[in-house]
Amino acid sequence: MKKMLTTVGSVAVLALALTSCAGGDAPSDNPDSSSQEHVDLTWWTWWGTAQDMADKYNASQDRVTVTVENVGGGTEQFTKLNQAVRAGEGPDLALAEYQWLPSYLTAGVAKDISEYVDEAKGEYNPAIWNLVQLGDGVYGVPLDQAPMLYIYRADLFEQYGLEVPTTWDEFAELAAQVRTIDPEMYLSTMPAQDAGWFAGLSAQAGAQWFSQKDGVWDVTIAGGAGDKVADYWDGLVKDDLVLTDQYQTTEFNTRMASGQLLSLPTGSWFATGMSVFNGAPDTVGTWAIAPLPTWEKDDKVSFQGGSAALVTTVSKHPKEAAEFLTWLGSQEDGQRAMIEAGGNFPASNPGLDVYASIPLSEQRAAYKQEDFHEILTEVAGNTLEITWAPNTTIAFSNYVDEIGRAITSGTSFRDALSKTQAAVVADLESSGFDVK
Amino acid sequence: MSVLTDEKLPAAAVAPPRAERRRPSRRPRAPYAFVLPAALLFLAFYLIPLGYAIYLSFRGAKVSGGGGYGTREETWVGLENYANVLTDPELLASLGRLLQYGLITVPITLGGALLIALLLDAPRARFVTASRTAIFAPYAVPGIIASIMWGFLFLPSTSPLNAILKSFGLPTLNLLDSSWVIGSLANIAIWGALGFNMIILYTALRAVPMEIYDSARVDGCSEWQIAWRIKIPLIAPSLVLTSLFSLIATLQVYSEPTTLRPLTSAITSTFFPLMKVYRDAFTNDQINAAAAMAVVITVGTLVASLGLLRLVQGKTNGDER
Numbered sequence: 001m002k003k004m005l006t007t008v009g010s011v012a013v014l015a016l017a018l019t020s021c022a023g024g025d026a027p028s029d030n031p032d033s034s035s036q037e038h039v040d041l042t043w044w045t046w047w048g049t050a051q052d053m054a055d056k057y058n059a060s061q062d063r064v065t066v067t068v069e070n071v072g073g074g075t076e077q078f079t080k081l082n083q084a085v086r087a088g089e090g091p092d093l094a095l096a097e098y099q100w101l102p103s104y105l106t107a108g109v110a111k112d113i114s115e116y117v118d119e120a121k122g123e124y125n126p127a128i129w130n131l132v133q134l135g136d137g138v139y140g141v142p143l144d145q146a147p148m149l150y151i152y153r154a155d156l157f158e159q160y161g162l163e164v165p166t167t168w169d170e171f172a173e174l175a176a177q178v179r180t181i182d183p184e185m186y187l188s189t190m191p192a193q194d195a196g197w198f199a200g201l202s203a204q205a206g207a208q209w210f211s212q213k214d215g216v217w218d219v220t221i222a223g224g225a226g227d228k229v230a231d232y233w234d235g236l237v238k239d240d241l242v243l244t245d246q247y248q249t250t251e252f253n254t255r256m257a258s259g260q261l262l263s264l265p266t267g268s269w270f271a272t273g274m275s276v277f278n279g280a281p282d283t284v285g286t287w288a289i290a291p292l293p294t295w296e297k298d299d300k301v302s303f304q305g306g307s308a309a310l311v312t313t314v315s316k317h318p319k320e321a322a323e324f325l326t327w328l329g330s331q332e333d334g335q336r337a338m339i340e341a342g343g344n345f346p347a348s349n350p351g352l353d354v355y356a357s358i359p360l361s362e363q364r365a366a367y368k369q370e371d372f373h374e375i376l377t378e379v380a381g382n383t384l385e386i387t388w389a390p391n392t393t394i395a396f397s398n399y400v401d402e403i404g405r406a407i408t409s410g411t412s413f414r415d416a417l418s419k420t421q422a423a424v425v426a427d428l429e430s431s432g433f434d435v436k
Numbered sequence: 437m438s439v440l441t442d443e444k445l446p447a448a449a450v451a452p453p454r455a456e457r458r459r460p461s462r463r464p465r466a467p468y469a470f471v472l473p474a475a476l477l478f479l480a481f482y483l484i485p486l487g488y489a490i491y492l493s494f495r496g497a498k499v500s501g502g503g504g505y506g507t508r509e510e511t512w513v514g515l516e517n518y519a520n521v522l523t524d525p526e527l528l529a530s531l532g533r534l535l536q537y538g539l540i541t542v543p544i545t546l547g548g549a550l551l552i553a554l555l556l557d558a559p560r561a562r563f564v565t566a567s568r569t570a571i572f573a574p575y576a577v578p579g580i581i582a583s584i585m586w587g588f589l590f591l592p593s594t595s596p597l598n599a600i601l602k603s604f605g606l607p608t609l610n611l612l613d614s615s616w617v618i619g620s621l622a623n624i625a626i627w628g629a630l631g632f633n634m635i636i637l638y639t640a641l642r643a644v645p646m647e648i649y650d651s652a653r654v655d656g657c658s659e660w661q662i663a664w665r666i667k668i669p670l671i672a673p674s675l676v677l678t679s680l681f682s683l684i685a686t687l688q689v690y691s692e693p694t695t696l697r698p699l700t701s702a703i704t705s706t707f708f709p710l711m712k713v714y715r716d717a718f719t720n721d722q723i724n725a726a727a728a729m730a731v732v733i734t735v736g737t738l739v740a741s742l743g744l745l746r747l748v749q750g751k752t753n754g755d756e757r
Contacts, residue, residue, distance in 0.1 A: 250593070251699070
């Protein structure tokens with residue numbers, strides 16, 4: 001019996017030892033590979049038309065070929081990328097929404113590419129470059145942006161004689177007015193599972209969730225102006241003046257399609273992307289955009305989403321990868337490829353010029369609006385500098401849980417934010433960061 | 437014993453000790469060889485990952501160096517992860533919800549399975565095969581698909597139930613809000629598991645010899661008494677088996693609440709313990725805290741399972757005495 005156990009045990013250990021020997025290759029020691037050899041890059045992104053963008057680049061030169069892989073959206077890719085890079089494998093490039101970049105940095109996934117992309121800095125609005133310049137390094141190249149704006153059903157507003165709100169007070173009054181027109185109709189929804197939405201509105205009111213000075217973090221999720229925003233939406237939800245449906249869910253799409261949802265404060269991607277076309281195609285063309293309602297006259301707006309792309313630390317060709325990103329994110333040809341293939345609202349100034357010159361496709365929600373481009377450019381020029389922390393994921397998932405609880409049990413949003421704040425600060429401290 | 441056998445005994449008893457020492461080498465090796473592949477797989481895909489998870493649970497990712505954006509590196513942290521897990525108020529809350537869910541799911545699943553198995557085994561039962569297949573069919577539906585289908589049946593805007601209520605002018609129900617959601621989740625689990633457990637119990641009932649029932653009827657037992665006093669005690673081992681399966685499945689509930697999460701705010705990402713493990717490991721990229729929690733859940737499941745078996749064995753022994 002003992003003999004059999006020893007044999008089994010040694011066979012198992014041997015098998016295990018052999019598998020660990022056959023591990024992945026170590027990254028090349030020479031980052032600046034010879035400019036003669038052909039370079040193949042992989043780009044992980046969930047953008048449906050990303051391969052078209054890559055193909056334009058591949059056609060424009062023959063040294064580098066970029067291939068796109070879709071491993072899942074948002075958090076799915078976040079998980080897979082972290083694990084792949086830790087295993088020593090993974091792509092050369094990855095799409096990264098701005099709020100995840102610091103997390104990628106501390107996970108050792110994003111490479112500092114400041115030496116390759118310095119010239120690109122001048123092509124961007126400082127608020128946008130601030131999203132990729134983290135500490136002393138640059139960890140990504142901005143591709144598109146999503147400043148927050150207000151999108152509404154122009155046809156229904158006209159039908160019911162409603163005025164587009166310019167302040168949050170007007171918004172609240174309008175919400176109450178809409179409820180009296182039709183018991184099934186709502187002015188808007190508060191997307192209860194989107195923390196970035198709330199953080200954006202909080203930043204507009206003057207309370208940025210995260211800020212950093214000299215290596216010390218300051219977390220203001222609760223307290224200050226954030227509480228003002230919390231109380232505002234708390235009141236609207238509790239008085240049944242707004243819904244709490246998350247966008248891109250069945251409930252939301254059903255209401256949108258049946259005209260029960262009149263408007264939405266959201267990132268510009270809702271207007272420039274395919275959300276309306278996919279969710280309620282019959283309403284395409286009936287929407288219009290306007291600047292977000294404000295608290296004070298000259299409030300700047302924050303971003304909600306928008307993505308950069310990073311070069312991974314396991315890439316064997318960081319220079320070529322950074323060159324592709326510079327082309328796509330800051331040069332006219334690249335930004336044109338991005339806009340024509342995907343309709344994304346570009347992050348760079350050359351890109352904004354290109355965007356303004358291309359008419360909106362008929363699949364975009366507000367394509368019939370005549371001053372769409374003017375309003376969007378105005379909104380994009382009025383943005384705040386915001387900062388995200390290395391544990392933004394934890395802040396977001398805690399927020400969603402706490403707000404969900406507050407909505408279902410009727411407790412205050414302020415308490416939900418306090419709990420989120422406590423959890424985020426505790427996590428930052430236990431990771432070893434300095435928090436004020 | 438006959439005299440002949442007694443005469444043979446001394447010869448056997450006097451067998452030389454040398455034969456005894458040779459016996460171990462003559463023990464058959466074939467059974468061990470058959471078990472070897474399964475044992476290797478068990479070692480590779482169960483014991484080694486379990487050991488690795490325990491190892492991970494004693495480590496943590498800390499930022500090295502100053503500055504606001506240091507890189508996190510894995511270091512030894514001792515029992516810090518366990519301390520965090522056990523003092524987390526969320527753990528207690530999710531266990532509370534799990535208890536509510538379990539108290540609804542397990543008794544109804546097992547009770548229902550037993551009842552239907554007994555009914556199908558009754559002498560004058562009709563349409564037995566058709567009923568069996570129909571009740572077992574839900575088990576064949578993959579958990580995620582079942583959850584999505586039920587999700588649409590519960591969701592207020594697509595629910596046929598609400599359509600019916602509306603047509604009668606009654607107020608609509610939201611079966612996914614906080615007062616109903618645990619019941620709705622239990623519903624999905626019961627729907628899927630009842631058939632499976634029913635088949636196990638029915639098979640056990642079929643294996644009972646008919647003579648026992650005949651003699652019971654001769655003694656004047658009614659069908660109800662036969663069921664209660666004869667059938668149920670005879671299939672006790674199968675009942676223990678199904679109870680154990682149900683207990684473990686309840687402690688590990690994950691796919692139904694996760695699939696329904698996008699449809700309702702009532703289900704948080706830490707609604708049940710296993711969901712918290714997933715969230716920590718993958719959404720929050722904190723694999724060490726998740727490993728610690730997973731180990732805690734495993735130990736808890738082990739204790740609960742052993743406790744159940746101990747309890748049942750105690751009862752069985754008591755009956756025999």
